[in-house]
Amino acid sequence: MVATATKAEDQSQFGQTVIEGKNVTKVFGETVTALEGANFDIRAGEFISLVGPSGCGKSTLLRLVAGLIEKTSGDVKVNDDLVTKPRTDIGMMFQKAVLLDWRTAIENVLLPSEMKHRISQEDKDKAMASLELVGLKGFEFHFPKQLSGGMQQRVALARLIQTGADIMLMDEPFGALDEFTRERLNVELMRIVGELKATTLFVTHNIQEAIYLADRVMVMTPRPGRIAEIIEVEFERPRDISIQTSREFNIIIEQVRDTLGSH
């Protein structure tokens, strides 16, 4: 495997490399370097946070892994395949829930299945289960307009689960929610990702959130977008919300701030 900024023995609890980036660069137009020379190596079951200010290339990195945009140079591999287009083993979540207003929660969750084949009873059962997993039992037949912002994001998460993908890419999924809702959803997200044993790339500009959720935090800096540092977060799971006030936690926060501040 490719050597990265982290030590190999720290990753022993995780599986094989599933996402790999080698010297990945993305230039928009002629001059805007959104991401420069990014190297990363993400293992099965790992939760990685990408944190940094606007324009640091974190969303670009996510979209490159998702196959939604094309790299300018370097290589992005998922499960040892070069990424060239959107893949079925990857599921995504965005800042907006992007639900279809004319479909009920369960009909929205069934969308990924519809893309592949005719809806079966099995798909419907799975969608009911996905909705239950995100805490929306009893809301299956509500329309998006009848749900709060937090609940809409839960539907979006259930839709992601429905894809059956074991790699989850999330682009500031709780960024538009209030602080309380965001905190609650973070706790649940950890539980769900743990249950599904999914590999997760989570983009955020909130340092606390990034550290609380992640096994490793990739700190990114702008102009040009770069991975400045990769920090291990060694709290045991399941993690209680109270770790956020601990000394160790705050040391990591300082470390992230230092990296961001020195650029």
Place this chain on the structure above:
Amino acid sequence: MSYSTSQQTKNISIFKTLPFHLLIFAVLIVIWELTNLYGFEDQIQADMIAPRPTNIFLAMLDIFIIDKTVWKHLISTFQKALLGASIGTAIGMGLAIAATLSLTFRKYIKPWIILMEATPRIAVGPIFVALLGFGLWSAVALAALVAFFGPFVNTFQGLMEVDEEAEEMFRSLGASRFQTFWKLRFASAMELISAGWKLATASAFGGALVAEFIQASEGMGVLIAQYVIMITMDYAFAGLLSVTIFGFILFKIMDYFDYRLIFWKNDYLLLKESEKRRKKAGIV
């Protein structure tokens, strides 16, 4: 150019203002009646310029109930209007879909659309009559021509205005072009498309009437023109009133259809639809 309506907003206030509306209407009718009786030196002249409301009412009774002349003409006009609206809508939507799917097609069709927009479409009427004769089809053609524009513009605009994040979500799900088109773009455009249908119905109705004025064997345009030629102005006004009433009914039907179709814009319908789908799935 696009058009949409907000329905069901002032249902309550209308009951408060209704008596005043009726009062104003009654006063106007009385003034009109008195003007006919006392405002002219010559009764023939009076009946020509301002036929008495009571006579118009009697004429309405005659054409609807006693002589029943109006029905065949109403049916004929509606037939032309609805056929024209359907054909115009089909062509308008078809061209709009093609224009959104193909950049090349969009580029080549643009000057023609501008040209059509600049042409007063009603002016094409006599040419259609010359080409297609006095019967049904010249009126249908004119109705379709005037109806075409609303659905075209609305469908085009609706399909072009796609939420970029939703499109990215569809791409991440590996949706085909076909799936993205129907499940996302077309469905999101439904609100504007439905408004386009309403526009098409209204303009096709007008188009059919104008075609009948130009030349036709039957229809409300013909009937009104005949009454005017015979200088039976009370009957002409009765004909006009019939067109207004039935046009109003048609537009209300279209409004209701739109209201039910775009159910997710209305909290009450959303609640009902939610219950319906829950029951359909067998979950109570």
